[in-house]
Amino acid sequence: MARALSIVNGNPMFHVRCRPNPSRPCPLVLPYRPLKVTMSCNQSYWTSINADIEAHLKQAITVREPLPVFEPMHHLTFSAPRSTAPALCVAACELVGGHRDQALPAASALHLMHAASFTHRHLPLTESCRPKSTIQHAYGPNMELLIGDALVPSGLELLAKSNDPTQNNSNRILRVMVEITRAIGSQGMIYGQYYEVELCQSDNKGSSHIGEIERLSEKYEGALHACAAACGAILGRGNEEEIEKMRRYGLYIGKIQGLMNRIGSNDKDLKVLVDGLRNLATKELTGFNEAKVEAISSSFESNLIYA
């Protein structure tokens, strides 16, 4: 039975400094609109991965002393909308023949990176050209700044602690550490956020508009999903070809998500672009175990429909 799953993580929630002009809203910024993603089959695969990530996170991010720090950290970890990147990390690990447990620390770290970014993108720093956010702030700005700063090291600590010298996996974990720090850094998500601000400020409505949003989606959601899929393949002991196929697959999936979250679903150019990206994504899955390909593709790109 088809079930609807709300995905809100890709929305452009970074607070930007646009020229306030109610009669000419920023072209990039849509209302806080969850995309409907229908999970028509393999819902159990998707659900079981997310349940395992959540269980792993619940063991790591507990409410403990100092309570005034860990209580909001716990809240902001589990109240952040879910990204598909962590689940993709686990699925990629299994696709290359790895065991789920090998990818859970990295997948949990990816959720914490995403939660940190989500928290800081909602800090009420300056005026925004977005419609008034519906996000409820449970804490003041100082606390949300502080907890956002705490989530990134917590995630990377979780990953570093998963090192087990008896498993001879330390080089792989360090490689994943480089992947994640790059994806969330100045050439990845940070650049995407900067570019989002710039686009909003320029208030560009020209013919290249969808191309700019594609570039933004590549830098933000694309970087996170490409990293997630590559990390899963690295941890699952995939070979270099498999790792790069997974990286490209993640990039296409992330771009699709970014585009669909930012552009109205009745946009004809969007449909053409998304269909092209979906085809490219599908091609990257050739050569892998067919049953696993069916599980991953039906969980991700083939079930993205226009809401």
Place this chain on the structure above:
Amino acid sequence: MARALSIVNGNPMFHVRCRPNPSRPCPLVLPYRPLKVTMSCNQSYWTSINADIEAHLKQAITVREPLPVFEPMHHLTFSAPRSTAPALCVAACELVGGHRDQALPAASALHLMHAASFTHRHLPLTESCRPKSTIQHAYGPNMELLIGDALVPSGLELLAKSNDPTQNNSNRILRVMVEITRAIGSQGMIYGQYYEVELCQSDNKGSSHIGEIERLSEKYEGALHACAAACGAILGRGNEEEIEKMRRYGLYIGKIQGLMNRIGSNDKDLKVLVDGLRNLATKELTGFNEAKVEAISSSFESNLIYA
């Protein structure tokens, strides 16, 4: 010849939400007052370590594409006041018999963690009970939030990339990664910053005041310096006893710096407390190579004088 070196890193610059009351200023928050630290001898040792860290950072943090992100990142990296923690990391590595190159990536990472914390602590989020900051903001709050978020992954990427499978040092690097992420996280510097806000809000002027500032200094500067010294010893292949001695030494040095930056220099209780901590620090250096002990102790605790 004695030379004065300004140390401003330990100042409580986190913007806090105090009850504004000009007639009763927050007891914790002193004017933006640099501590004078006289370097009477072994200036060359100190200078050479810092020069090597700076050279390492300059190779890593270059102004490259995307320029709008890397230019402010470069600026905020090199304009942040210097912390003594990175140099302590290198000195501890050499004290246990390691080579300076082994500690430079971790020392550079520690500077980037400190620069990120410094940048976010200056974000003009809410009213502050501190006197108006003299810090010049070269960028707007959105950009400073974004670049602060970029500095932490950049530092940890620098450390992770220093892994060299031929050197068999990956387990040590991952151990250092856990040390650093813990020190800057919810039980270390983040807790210190939270505690600083709480102390300021409670406007406590009772007899336990210096004890509270000692606790705050332990969590903030203490955590960073204890981590730095332990990381240096780990990377220099020190044994567990040496690592723990270095951790305690760093803790005492960090606490001294936090206390001296936060409390007026004519406070009698402060002098007693600092002298006690200095004695404890000195004891941790027994058993190491005497020439190296002289270099490290004269560079750090014995040259801290009341400005």
